[in-house]
Amino acid sequence: MANQINVAKQDLSDFPKLPFGIRHNLMDNPLLSLDRLVALAASMPRDSIEYNSGKVAIDQNPETVPLVEMDPVEVVRRIREANAWLVLKRVERDPAYAALLKEVLDGFARDLGHADAAAAGFTSIEGFVFVSSPNATTPFHSDPEDNFFVQIHGEKFFHIIDNQDGAVVSDADLEFAPSAHRNLSYKPEFEARARVFSMDAGDGCFVPYQWPHWVRTGANYSVSMAITWKSTEVKRRNRLLFVNALLRKAGLPQPSPGRRPALDAVKIAAYTGLRAALEPLRRVQGLRTQHGK
Structure with missing residues (x-):
């Protein structure tokens, strides 16, 4: 084709x-x-x-x-x-x-x-x-x-x-x-x-x-x-930028992605853990919404 x-x-x-x-x-x-x-x-x-x-x-x-x-x-x-x-x-x-x-x-x-x-x-x-x-x-x-x-x-x-x-x-x-x-x-x-x-x-x-x-x-x-x-790299960077935004909003300015790779890895791991913790709550909320509760 x-x-x-x-x-x-x-x-x-x-x-x-x-x-x-x-x-x-x-x-x-x-x-x-x-x-x-x-x-x-x-x-x-x-x-x-x-x-x-x-x-x-x-x-x-x-x-x-x-x-x-x-x-x-x-x-x-x-x-x-x-x-x-x-x-x-x-x-x-x-x-x-x-x-x-x-x-x-x-x-x-x-x-x-x-x-x-x-x-x-x-x-x-x-x-x-x-x-x-x-x-x-x-x-x-x-x-x-x-x-x-x-x-x-x-x-x-x-x-x-x-x-x-x-x-x-x-x-x-x-x-x-x-x-x-x-x-x-x-x-x-x-x-x-x-x-x-x-x-x-x-x-x-x-x-x-x-x-x-x-x-x-x-x-x-x-x-x-x-x-x-x-x-994969774009998804990784998006997760990092999301965490940086949250930290910046809390009054903690963050280095640019790639400046401190070890810190970047910690943030991405934190994002992954937080998402895993919230996912069951999102599913429950989705079921409630579907059933009009």
């Missing part, structure tokens, strides 16, 4: 450290047509759909995001004139979309010399479909996973900012504070460090773990999909 995405050989040598452009053949897939996405939105629980006005700032305050007074299914149906931004989260819970994501990452894994995505260490595979009105903005933020972002319809401009030296976004802002919003503080001078991917249908880019970015659409409505996964 032919691969769904194409990556230049020179970019494979730097994977997954640096962003790069890709080409793909997903733009004609019926699962990503607007009519099919209307049906998908109608089938999803409302807490799996996030949407708001597309008229937001790059450094938008999350407490003042303008909302759209419309049902999310209607937002997708009327995206051309809705002035909205919407994301369908975790689409892999639908078997057809799960199969599509696996097919894409299996093909890429073969390019890397692996049998399939699992052999390449691509775990926790998830899909997020974005449906945006013309001239909409996604504010500056970073994501806790690696990501192939593919453009299906319309034009999108993807600004990825180089923060490898930590000069743009601090360690503290990249930690996972339990109550923190994903939006990050932005300054126009960050653009000197940006790589901008101008994408039409059939284009895409690889967004490395925690590289901050912001996005805007062009003059037509946009449909895009993020195909995300977590490697």
Whole structure:
């Protein structure tokens, strides 16, 4: 089976450290047509759909995001004139979309010399479909996973900012504070460090773990999909950043990941132990919720 995405050989040598452009053949897939996405939105629980006005700032305050007074299914149906931004989260819970994501990452894994995505260490595979009105903005933020972002319809401009030296976004802002919003503080001078991917249908880019970015659409409505996964190292780092956020919130600033490997290992072990202790309580709470208690 032919691969769904194409990556230049020179970019494979730097994977997954640096962003790069890709080409793909997903733009004609019926699962990503607007009519099919209307049906998908109608089938999803409302807490799996996030949407708001597309008229937001790059450094938008999350407490003042303008909302759209419309049902999310209607937002997708009327995206051309809705002035909205919407994301369908975790689409892999639908078997057809799960199969599509696996097919894409299996093909890429073969390019890397692996049998399939699992052999390449691509775990926790998830899909997020974005449906945006013309001239909409996604504010500056970073994501806790690696990501192939593919453009299906319309034009999108993807600004990825180089923060490898930590000069743009601090360690503290990249930690996972339990109550923190994903939006990050932005300054126009960050653009000197940006790589901008101008994408039409059939284009895409690889967004490395925690590289901050912001996005805007062009003059037509946009449909895009993020195909995300977590490697063993990404999962380890996420656990460490979560613990660092908790300790920082308690007034104990933490060294950057990797500065004190022994301490990092202790924190990850603590996270694992705490999660194991809380899991039975979560299961009980889940049963109570299911039975309306």
